[in-house]
Amino acid sequence: MSTATLSSKGQITIPVAVRAGLGIDTGDRVEFVEVSPGHYELVAATLPTTALKGLIGKPEQPVSVEDMNTAVRQRAAKAVDP
Template sequence: MSTATVTSKGQITIPAAIRSDLHIGPGDRVEFVRVGDGRYEVVAATRDVTELRGIVHAGKPVSVEEMNRAIRKRASGQ
């Protein structure tokens, strides 16, 4: 287990082994994700936009009118 000390400014240095494992370096961002009471995960937020290609699968184009109809239908509870 790796540890870090919080400075008076609220900063920590992420140990080198963890930075390597997360593939993060200077200027990269990390997210703190709450996973329970008093528990957080540190997640690298450094994905290149090109890695996101293909995660959204578009269907047929929908008109604004069709979207409005679907919203009205859902709001009315049908």
């Protein structure tokens, strides 16, 4: 098990074994994800945005920009007039 100590500035040094396991290096970003109260996971946030391609499937029917704008206007109108 790897451990780290919190500094007076709220900083920690991630142990070498953990950095290697996450595949992170100097300048890379990490995220702290709460998995349950008081328990967090450290996740490497190093993937490029192109890695998201294909995550969501294509809609059954294409939606035009005009239809999207209409839907946004209708939703905004509902928010103003409850």
